[in-house]
Amino acid sequence: MFKEFKSIFNLNWIYFFILLIIFWIGEINLYSAAGGSLDPWASNQLIRFLIFLPLFFLVTMLEPKFIYNFAEIFLILVLIGLITTLIFGYTGMGATRWIRIAGFNLQVSEFTKIALVIFMAKYFHKLNAEKTIGLFKSILPLVVSVIFFLLVAIQPDLGTAVIILVLGLVVIFYAGIKLIYPLLSLGVILSISPILWTFLKPYQQNRIQIFLNPDLDPLGKGYHIIQSKIAIGSGGLQGNGFLEGSQSSLDFLPEKETDFVFAIFSEQFGFTGSILLISLFFIMFLIPVLKTYKLSQVFNKIILFVLSFKIFFEFLINISMTIGILPVVGVALPFMSYGGSSLLSNLVICALLLNFMSINENKRMFS
Amino acid sequence: MEKNKTSEDSIKILNRRSFIIIIVGAILSLLVSLRLFSLQVINFNFYKKKSVENKLSIKLTPPLRGNIYDTKKNLLAGSSSLYEFVVFKNLSKDHLNEIKKLDSLIKLNLNFGKISNQLKKYNEYSGFSLSRASWEQIVEFEKNKFLFNSIKIIESKKRYYPYQNFSQIIGYMGQPTESSELYSKGVFHLEKSYEKHLRGIPGKIFSEVNAKGKTIREISIEKSIKGNDLDLTLDLTLQNYSQTQLPLDKKGSIVVISVSDGSILSMNSNPTFDAQIFEDRENNKIRDLLNDDKKPLFNRAFSGFYPPGSVFKPISALVGLQRNLIDTKKEVFCKGHSSLGDRNYYCWKKEGHGKVNLKKAIKESCDVYFYELAKKTNIDDIASLSSNLGLNKEYDIGLSNIGKGLVPSKKWKKAFLDESWYQGETLITCIGQGYNQTSPLQLATLYSAILNGGKYPIPKLNKNTPSRFTGKLLNNEHKKIIINSLNAVVQEPRGTAYKLSITNPNFVKIGGKTGTSQVIRIKESDREDDQYKSKEIEERFKDHSVFVGYAPYDKPKYIASVIIENGGSGSAVAAPIAHKILDFAFKNNV
Numbered sequence: 001m002f003k004e005f006k007s008i009f010n011l012n013w014i015y016f017f018i019l020l021i022i023f024w025i026g027e028i029n030l031y032s033a034a035g036g037s038l039d040p041w042a043s044n045q046l047i048r049f050l051i052f053l054p055l056f057f058l059v060t061m062l063e064p065k066f067i068y069n070f071a072e073i074f075l076i077l078v079l080i081g082l083i084t085t086l087i088f089g090y091t092g093m094g095a096t097r098w099i100r101i102a103g104f105n106l107q108v109s110e111f112t113k114i115a116l117v118i119f120m121a122k123y124f125h126k127l128n129a130e131k132t133i134g135l136f137k138s139i140l141p142l143v144v145s146v147i148f149f150l151l152v153a154i155q156p157d158l159g160t161a162v163i164i165l166v167l168g169l170v171v172i173f174y175a176g177i178k179l180i181y182p183l184l185s186l187g188v189i190l191s192i193s194p195i196l197w198t199f200l201k202p203y204q205q206n207r208i209q210i211f212l213n214p215d216l217d218p219l220g221k222g223y224h225i226i227q228s229k230i231a232i233g234s235g236g237l238q239g240n241g242f243l244e245g246s247q248s249s250l251d252f253l254p255e256k257e258t259d260f261v262f263a264i265f266s267e268q269f270g271f272t273g274s275i276l277l278i279s280l281f282f283i284m285f286l287i288p289v290l291k292t293y294k295l296s297q298v299f300n301k302i303i304l305f306v307l308s309f310k311i312f313f314e315f316l317i318n319i320s321m322t323i324g325i326l327p328v329v330g331v332a333l334p335f336m337s338y339g340g341s342s343l344l345s346n347l348v349i350c351a352l353l354l355n356f357m358s359i360n361e362n363k364r365m366f367s
Numbered sequence: 368m369e370k371n372k373t374s375e376d377s378i379k380i381l382n383r384r385s386f387i388i389i390i391v392g393a394i395l396s397l398l399v400s401l402r403l404f405s406l407q408v409i410n411f412n413f414y415k416k417k418s419v420e421n422k423l424s425i426k427l428t429p430p431l432r433g434n435i436y437d438t439k440k441n442l443l444a445g446s447s448s449l450y451e452f453v454v455f456k457n458l459s460k461d462h463l464n465e466i467k468k469l470d471s472l473i474k475l476n477l478n479f480g481k482i483s484n485q486l487k488k489y490n491e492y493s494g495f496s497l498s499r500a501s502w503e504q505i506v507e508f509e510k511n512k513f514l515f516n517s518i519k520i521i522e523s524k525k526r527y528y529p530y531q532n533f534s535q536i537i538g539y540m541g542q543p544t545e546s547s548e549l550y551s552k553g554v555f556h557l558e559k560s561y562e563k564h565l566r567g568i569p570g571k572i573f574s575e576v577n578a579k580g581k582t583i584r585e586i587s588i589e590k591s592i593k594g595n596d597l598d599l600t601l602d603l604t605l606q607n608y609s610q611t612q613l614p615l616d617k618k619g620s621i622v623v624i625s626v627s628d629g630s631i632l633s634m635n636s637n638p639t640f641d642a643q644i645f646e647d648r649e650n651n652k653i654r655d656l657l658n659d660d661k662k663p664l665f666n667r668a669f670s671g672f673y674p675p676g677s678v679f680k681p682i683s684a685l686v687g688l689q690r691n692l693i694d695t696k697k698e699v700f701c702k703g704h705s706s707l708g709d710r711n712y713y714c715w716k717k718e719g720h721g722k723v724n725l726k727k728a729i730k731e732s733c734d735v736y737f738y739e740l741a742k743k744t745n746i747d748d749i750a751s752l753s754s755n756l757g758l759n760k761e762y763d764i765g766l767s768n769i770g771k772g773l774v775p776s777k778k779w780k781k782a783f784l785d786e787s788w789y790q791g792e793t794l795i796t797c798i799g800q801g802y803n804q805t806s807p808l809q810l811a812t813l814y815s816a817i818l819n820g821g822k823y824p825i826p827k828l829n830k831n832t833p834s835r836f837t838g839k840l841l842n843n844e845h846k847k848i849i850i851n852s853l854n855a856v857v858q859e860p861r862g863t864a865y866k867l868s869i870t871n872p873n874f875v876k877i878g879g880k881t882g883t884s885q886v887i888r889i890k891e892s893d894r895e896d897d898q899y900k901s902k903e904i905e906e907r908f909k910d911h912s913v914f915v916g917y918a919p920y921d922k923p924k925y926i927a928s929v930i931i932e933n934g935g936s937g938s939a940v941a942a943p944i945a946h947k948i949l950d951f952a953f954k955n956n957v
Contacts, residue, residue: 174388176380230421233406233414251578252421271407278396285392292385296378305385309392316395323402 002061010358011060015287019335019350022280023049025265026336032242033257033264035249041257041338048340052347059351064359067352068299071122074115075144081108082151089155097155098341107341109152109160113167113310114349116148120168121302124175133177141172158204159329163314171306175298208327224260227252228322231263232274239270257338259330262322278319281334285312288353295361304356307349423586424576426493429550430567431524433594435537435557438630438830438957441603444537444558447527450505450520453494456486457581459517466497469518472511473504492581494521499648526551526558526646530603532610534642535666536634536828538767541645555664557597557828560765567594598830600630602957605948612944613637619931620667620807621944623952626815626923628834629824631764632957633948634808636667670768672804673930676882676937677732677863678915679799681817681849682756684725686748687740688845695848698722701735705794712738712794715883729852730862732881734798741797746788749796750776755838757812757823758805764828772809775802800885810915811928814879817853818923820846854878854920864914864942871943874950878923879916881937884930886910909933914941918949925952 030041038046081099085108089096098105120141127137145168153161173182189196197205210222231247240246245267248256256264266274288308292301311334318333320326332342406414435444452469456462463483470477475498482497489495500508500520508520526540538556543549549569553559570591574582609621613635623632640663644652656663665671687693703719704711714720714734720727728736753759753774761771773779775796777788795801805813808826816823821841824834856862856879863881867874886908912934917923927945934940951957 170388174381174384176377176384227421229406230414230417232403233410234418235407236411236415237408246422246575247418249577266403266407271403274403274407275400278400282393282396286389289385289389293382296375298377298381301378301381301385305381305388309388312392316392316399319399320402323399323406325399325402 001063001066002058003063005061007358008057008061011354012287012291012357015284015350015354015357018280018284018287022277022284023335025277025280026261026333028242029261029265029268029336030257030338032245032268033248033261036243045338045343048343049347052344055344056347056351059348060355060358062355064300064356067118067303068122068125071115071118075119078108078112078115079148079151081106082112082148084108086151086155097157097160104340107160107339109155109157109164110341110345111348112148112152113160113164114307114345114352116145116164117167117171117306117310118303119144120171120175121299121306124171124302125297125299127175127298133172133175135178135181138172138177138181141168145169156201156204157330158200159317159331162329163310163317163331166313167306167310170309171302174302174305207329210327212327224254224328225324227254228260228263229324231267232323235267235270235274237271239266239268239273242268244268258332259318259328259337260322261333261337262319265336266322274319281312281315285309288357291357295359297359297361300356300359300361304353308353311346311349422575422577424574424582426572426574427549428570428572428591429524430569430591431593432526432567433565433596435565435597435599437599437601437603437606438632439603440598442529443533443599443601443603445527445529446524448522449525450500451523452497452500452504452508452518453521454486454497454518455492455494456489456517457492462486462517465515465517468514469497469508472514473507475504492576494519496521496523526642528642528646530607531641531643532606532635532639533601535636535639535664535668536599536601536766537642539642539645556767557599557765559767561597561829565594565597568592599828600625600632600830601634601828602632602952604955605952605957606633606635608951609633609635609948610637610639612947614931614934617931617934618661618667619929619934620671621948622668622807622811622928623948624808624811624815624826624926624928626818626917626926627824629812629815629826630830630834631808631826631828632925632952634666634668636665636671638663640664665768666766667807667930667932669762669766669806669808670770671930672770672772672806673911673913673932674801674803674884675799675805675810676884676911676913677734677799678810678813678880678882678913678937679803679805680729680732680737680797681853681880682749682753682758682813683737683740683744683797684729684849684852685817685841685845686744686752687725688848689752689842690744690748692740692743693725695725698724699728699736699739701733703735705735705738707738707742707791707794710791712791714738725848726852726855729849729880730855730859732856732863737797738794741794742790744793744797746793746796747776747778749793750774750779753813755821756816757825757838758809760809762808762812762826764826766828770806772806773802773804799882807928807930810913811926814915814917814926814928817841817846817849818917818926850878853880853917856880857916858920863938864916866938867942867946871946871950874946875918875953876920877916877918877946877949878920879914879942879945881942882913882915883936884911884913886933909935912940913937914945916942916945916949918953925949925957927952 027042027046030045031038034041085096085099088099090098090100090105097107099108123141127133145165149161149165152164231253245264247253247267248264253260253263285308288304292304295301314331314334317326317331321328332339334346431446434442437443454462454466459465477497486495505520536556538553538558540551540558541554542551553562568591571589573586575584575586576582605623613619613621618637620636622634624630625632638661640656701714701720701723703717704713720731720733723733723736759772759774761769780786780788792801796803812826816838822836822838824836827834857864857867857877859865864879912931914937915928917926927948929941929945931940
């Protein structure tokens with residue numbers, strides 16, 4: 001189940017170091033979000049990180065073979081978890097997203113992303129022989145993706161659900177589906193989107209309308225976007241400086257420790273800081289991706305590429321939300337938003353990435 | 368081996384797809400960066416301004432309103448402290464229950480539904496005024512203070528009017544009507560017209576607030592600037608004295624002005640009201656006041672318009688002199704009436720005045736003399752001289768509902784009644800009846816104009832404005848003739864007000880003119896008759912008693928204009944009042 005201990009020295013420590021830097025920026029940011037106080041967010045998040053760290057290294061040491069073999073089991077586990085959530089879940093803010101496990105409120109949907117990618121990686125690995133993948137072979141992963149999308153969407157948690165669907169589609173695209181199908185479905189989606197609109201809940205329609213025009217409701221739903229843009233815009237080129245973000249410290253910014261944590265960062269560190277942060281996340285994305293070019297096993301390639309893409313994609317979605325180029329759908333900023341499930345799932349992903357980056361494909365791994 | 372070949376091809380596809388996704392990711396990152404550049408660099412100033420506006424709160428502190436003084440610096444309107452029950456939402460979550468408790472402990476009669484509605488929208492950290500607090504209520508509150516965490520007693524200011532006799536000139540304050548107005552404002556008379564002068568400039572407290580409106584720190588304070596004071600020409604003692612001279616059961620008005628500069632020294636009207644009830648929010652009294660049939664809010668001195676009666680005759684005489692229609696030595700025979708066409712126009716003295724020259728006509732108020740004069744007079748000359756001498760004018764002295772009145776002309780009649788003028792109407796206009804409408808203040812100004820020889824000071828209330836003179840100069844001879852006759856009214860036997868000199872020989876010697884303003888046409892011969900005390904005539908149909916006098920008669924300093932509605936003849940009622948007031952003014956050197 002586990003690799004030999006000495007293989008820990010083969011881990012990509014540069015990647016781990018970048019992860020630490022980003023987490024540390026997140027800590028500083030939570031500290032300033034509380035007006036220069038560790039309490040209540042920064043200290044809690046640090047404690048969680050330290051608790052999760054042994055698990056993190058455990059995952060880096062897992063045998064890829066073990067992960068490959070248990071791919072379907074993982075998926076069934078999260079399926080059970082999601083159904084349990086729907087039935088027994090803990091409700092907060094109008095949505096049932098959490099179940100209590102061993103004293104933790106766990107958001108199963110976060111782990112769905114990982115399980116789905118692993119499952120699909122294995123599926124396409126088995127189809128390795130085929131040059132390009134036709135529509136027929138793509139139906140199963142597509143159906144599985146849509147099932148999980150729907151299970152999360154009815155919680156309701158549209159943000160996470162959309163991420164799950166996108167990851168599924170990215171796997172299919174990356175695995176080599178004929179280009180005609182993605183292009184065709186894009187056209188179909190665009191043409192039926194007015195019908196999809198009617199399936200959205202009123203609050204979701206509302207969010208999209210207000211995203212298109214925040215001034216519709218400047219003190220209500222549009223308030224988030226307007227205040228977030230004010231905080232970010234007032235940061236300027238250089239930023240107001242550490243702990244000098246007036247909009248956040250004076251509580252003008254709602255949900256500043258979770259979805260809008262980037263506004264806090266950008267108000268303090270300005271355009272310069274924001275570009276540096278984007279660069280860090282981009283480098284973090286590229287390191288595992290570059291490794292994929294050296295690998296030939298489809299399973300390994302998909303795991304490395306899509307999971308790395310997941311973190312970067314969520315990062316882009318989150319900041320696009322805060323700067324008003326995407327509707328507010330509730331996607332956390334990896335390693336910077338306050339919250340346990342998001343931190344844990346992203347740490348597991350990074351551990352998997354470190355694990356798979358250290359793979360030496362000389363020996364045949366999967367049958 | 369074959370399998371490996373295809374596998375290698377599929378790896379190439381994966382790597383190509385990977386490249387596409389990286390490119391897409393890079394493009395998306397670039398878009399996000401461009402958007403950030405637009406927000407943080409290009410539109411930085413816009414968002415910076417928004418962020419400052421977000422956190423900056425400007426709280427206004429009310430300025431102290433300027434005081435109003437009489438001519439001797441006696442306070443007529445000032446500011447006094449009051450205490451209010453104020454609720455602060457942030458001090459207790461239970462503030463709504465505390466308000467209920469307060470209402471039951473101290474009977475404040477709060478409209479609870481309205482208050483809780485207003486409170487919902489109210490900033491947590493700004494106090495919301497529930498009600499004014501009387502001393503008894505404050506004592507009761509202090510005893511139970513421990514019950515209330517969110518309610519405090521806060522000092523505030525209200526307007527204070529020490530003398531109610533000035534309410535009809537100074538006016539009163541009202542609640543703000545527009546959302547941009549923060550404090551109560553003058554809504555009537557001088558309080559209204561001098562609002563800008565009196566108001567002052569609010570102070571500003573600039574502070575940084577958080578999203579809930581809680582003050583984090585104060586940035587700077589601009590102190591409020593007190594409004595300017597206003598000095599009036601009115602005299603406190605004369606105003607108070609005059610009010611006592613108006614019969615309580617009659618409507619009426621007294622105006623006293625200074626001959627030399629047009630200063631209004633007193634201006635009374637009965638019935639009157641107390642402006643303080645508006646400041647003290649005595650709602651029952653305010654309701655009674657607004658519903659009062661006698662209209663106490665109505666100041667008859669400048670809003671009340673009556674036919675002037677014989678008081679108008681000097682204008683007719685002056686027109687006659689100017690147009691050479693009168694030979695002062697030539698006498699007209701008064702046999703009690705005069706006829707024009709098939710109509711008789713009666714003198715108030717049934718048996719007639721006999722031979723009458725101009726002086727006698729004014730002194731004894733002979734109507735026939737003026738009827739004869741009117742037959743030759745053009746009504747437009749009357750109208751034009753009247754306007755020159757202060758009638759038919761609205762004085763801009765800051766009073767609400769000040770009227771213009773009317774002296775008829777051919778043009779006016781055509782425009783308003785669409786009829787041409789009849790000479791018969793000139794006859795009754797010349798004795799001050801008919802369409803003529805003048806206010807007591809206008810009549811006082813008319814006599815000021817005559818005494819000043821035509822060029823007269825416009826009445827004024829603001830002591831610190833220079834007197835403005837207006838009007839065309841009269842022929843000095845004409846002026847002397849008229850004044851001489853007016854003096855004779857009081858000073859010579861058979862003058863209509865000669866009785867004044869006999870009753871009160873110690874009083875200051877005055878000149879003037881009696882008048883009886885017709886309410887309805889009774890028998891023409893009944894006017895001006897001292898004997899006329901027709902009790903059988905219903906009170907409201909009785910004539911208005913008018914007198915305009917000046918003192919001292921040889922060197923006029925004061926003019927008093929008196930009207931007592933339904934008072935009867937001018938000589939019997941208005942003239943003695945005017946004499947007393949002129950004497951008071953003269954002896955007290957107001």
